[in-house]
Amino acid sequence: MTKKILILLSEWGYWGEELVGPLSKFDERGYSVDFATPTGKKPTPLPPSLQPDFIDPPLGRSVVSTEVAEMTRKVDESDRLDHPINMKDWLPERPYTSDDNYLRKLEQYNDDFDKISDDIAKYDTMLIVGGSGPIVDLANNERVHNLILAFLKAGKPVAAECYGVACLAFARDWENRKSIIWGKNVTGHCKEYDYKDGTGFNGADINIGPPPYPLEYILRDATGPDGAYHGRYGHKTSVMVDYPFITGRSTPDSFLTGQKIVEVLEDGLTRWGW
Incomplete structure (x- = not known):
C-alpha cells in the first residue's frame, strides 16, 4: 500500500531545502x-532559501545550492502547494476556561477532536518543515500540538526539522504538561547556528534581529535528565531517530x-544518529 505523508508548513515562510x-x-x-x-493559505519559501549567493552568517558560506534553489522554485511555481489543508477548519480549538458554558464546550471540543482519528488513520507520518516561519504560527499553535498528540496516540511517528522541532517541545498532555520529547534524544537548530541579526518572515517587513528564543536551550530542558539534545556542531549533518520521533x-x-523518515517507514528504523 502506498505510504501517505502529511507535511505542515508555516504561512510566514519555510526554508526551501527543508521542504x-x-x-x-x-x-x-x-x-x-x-x-x-494554519489557515489554509499557500505557503511560500523564504527568499534567502532561493538564493545560491546568500551567505549564511553563522556558517560563513552559502547554504543554498543552485540545484536546490531550482527544486524549491519548481515546487513553489507548481500547483502542489496551492490548496493546503486548513488546520483551523480541520481541527477544533480548546475553549478558554473563562468562556461561558465552559464544561459543555470542553465536552464538545473533546468529541470533535476524537473524530479526527479517522483522518489520521490514512497517514503514515507527519513532518513539520522548518525555517523562521514556524516561530510565528506553528511553535505555539495548539492545533499543531494536538495534531502531534493525535499521531502519537495512533502509534505513528512524527518528524520535524530546524525550528519546527519547537513544536515537539511544546506539545504536551493537558493534564501533566510534560513535553512529549521528555527522555528522548533529539536535534534541532543549535545555538551556534542562530543569527545575531536578520531574522525575518514572509509577509512582514521586519527584522527582529536574533531569533526570539534559542531553540537549543528549549530542547535541552524539554528532553529532561534521561534524554538529550544533540547539536553536533562541527559535524556536517545532525539527524536523530529516537522512535517515534x-x-x-x-x-x-x-x-x-x-x-x-523513509527508513523508519520502510525498514522499521527506531534509533539512529547518536
Whole structure:
C-alpha cells in the first residue's frame, strides 16, 4: 500500500531545502503527500532559501545550492502547494476556561477532536518543515500540538526539522504538561547556528534581529535528565531517530531527514544518529 505523508508548513515562510529535501525522498518512493497550513493559505519559501549567493552568517558560506534553489522554485511555481489543508477548519480549538458554558464546550471540543482519528488513520507520518516561519504560527499553535498528540496516540511517528522541532517541545498532555520529547534524544537548530541579526518572515517587513528564543536551550530542558539534545556542531549533518520521533537540525540535514523518515517507514528504523 502506498505510504501517505502529511507535511505542515508555516504561512510566514519555510526554508526551501527543508521542504524539497524530504519531499524529493517521498516522491522517489511514490508516496502520496498532503500539505497543511494554519489557515489554509499557500505557503511560500523564504527568499534567502532561493538564493545560491546568500551567505549564511553563522556558517560563513552559502547554504543554498543552485540545484536546490531550482527544486524549491519548481515546487513553489507548481500547483502542489496551492490548496493546503486548513488546520483551523480541520481541527477544533480548546475553549478558554473563562468562556461561558465552559464544561459543555470542553465536552464538545473533546468529541470533535476524537473524530479526527479517522483522518489520521490514512497517514503514515507527519513532518513539520522548518525555517523562521514556524516561530510565528506553528511553535505555539495548539492545533499543531494536538495534531502531534493525535499521531502519537495512533502509534505513528512524527518528524520535524530546524525550528519546527519547537513544536515537539511544546506539545504536551493537558493534564501533566510534560513535553512529549521528555527522555528522548533529539536535534534541532543549535545555538551556534542562530543569527545575531536578520531574522525575518514572509509577509512582514521586519527584522527582529536574533531569533526570539534559542531553540537549543528549549530542547535541552524539554528532553529532561534521561534524554538529550544533540547539536553536533562541527559535524556536517545532525539527524536523530529516537522512535517515534525523527528530528533534523537545520538546512544541510534536510535530505538526510527525508531518507531517515523513509527508513523508519520502510525498514522499521527506531534509533539512529547518536
